[in-house]
Amino acid sequence: MMSYSVYDLKQFYSRRAGRLVRRLLSSHIRELWPDVKGLDIMGYGYAVPYLRSFQEESANAYAVMTASNGVHFWPEDQGRKGLVCLSTEAELPFATESLDRILVVHGLEHAEMPEALIHEFWRVLKSNGRLLMVVPNRLGLWSRVDWTPFGHGTPYSYKQIIRHLHENRFSTERKEKALFMPPFRSFLVLRTAYTIESFGRFIFPGLAGVHLIEASKQIYAGIPKGKAEKVRGQRILIVDPLPT
Template sequence: MHMDVIDLRDFYGRPLGRVAQHHIAGRIEEIWPDVRGLNMLGLGFATPYLAPFLGTAQRVIGLMPARQGVMQWPADARCLTGLVDERELPLPDESMDRVLLVHGLEASESMRVLLRQIWRVLAPGGRVMIVVPNRRGLWARREATPFGHGQPFSRSQITQLLRESMFSPSCWEAALFVPPFDWRPLLRSAPAWERAGHMLWPRFSGVIVVEATKQIYAATALPAARKVASRVRAIAPLPAPTPARAVMPMDDE
């Protein structure tokens, strides 16, 4: 089960969604503080987290999977979003420097294919950042939020999946320690929850934020073969044996 684009938009319009956006965006910007001159792609429903990069990145686009639906973004400017098949991203090879995947991997029906597509469009040295629900966290257990849908991950699970897809995890962050309830006094104390969670129970965050780099395996040169003198056997055709003459017995005279 997954949320469509209307459900996701409505969630981020609620106080709880705005709190989640604020704290996740803070972690994203800590990992990527400078994207000047870079091409940046948002996959899934990443548009709430792409706005800070519009003024600095060379190019920012958002692609949303067909089963989720698409909405115009930004609302007051030229549309930078499109509807795609996550198994065939309509982008040239090595065309993106950064890929941000939010509300995408946990709902994907072809996780490894999606990650291979991200690997294909990333430039050498490119990086992907993925935000996924934490299997140990409270947010993955509450379906009133998008993080309660799809498959949650542990840190070891996402590490294995990334390595199988030729990515190397390079940075880890955690966010959303505040309980996922629309209770205003609770939401006002969200900064205190975040500080306490990072110090006391970092493994129980609502989401895991992981950055990974694209691995490029260089071909290993084979050792030069030693020149060993060898005799080549030639097969020469032999003449066919002459058939023996048949000797006819002679009658007695």
């Protein structure tokens, strides 16, 4: 399937179903990361709906969007400086060990080079940093419908994600599953979403819409020769808002 553009993603999260998805996933994310005071956070993929709750607490919250999906200005508050850029998977525009947290949403499933991307996450994270990935479940219903962004790109099983992480020197810390409600737009389903979410993890955990996996760096692993001193000289795009 073709990737959603950032404008498709933005439109999804502006609708009733998308707003509900944001609230459900945000509650899981904040349970895993309740305190981000003074931390530098990067959201990769299309994480801006979930970065908003971190803006006031964190030292900095940056949005990095993918070349496959495109980019739009963020944050959208009038008069605020743009904190978004477009980046390739193999060269993130951050210094080595400069970030405390990386949140990945609508990112891994669109990566053409997932190994290179996760290697870059390892490079830019501080030694005590944490990576949190929200990835469509290959067995879930949400990966099978294309009116949501979770139905685009390549969904993953839990074991596939763990393998990618371990091969790139990450250790798994915590895991969650979310989006147990079926991907229907009916008012009844949306109204009962919180009830379904509360018992879904116990009754049909394998059908969750997404995996949430938190990982930390394996700092004892050696850095490949030549990687530590590599200078990142790519040109990045900082987007200004369109005139109204």
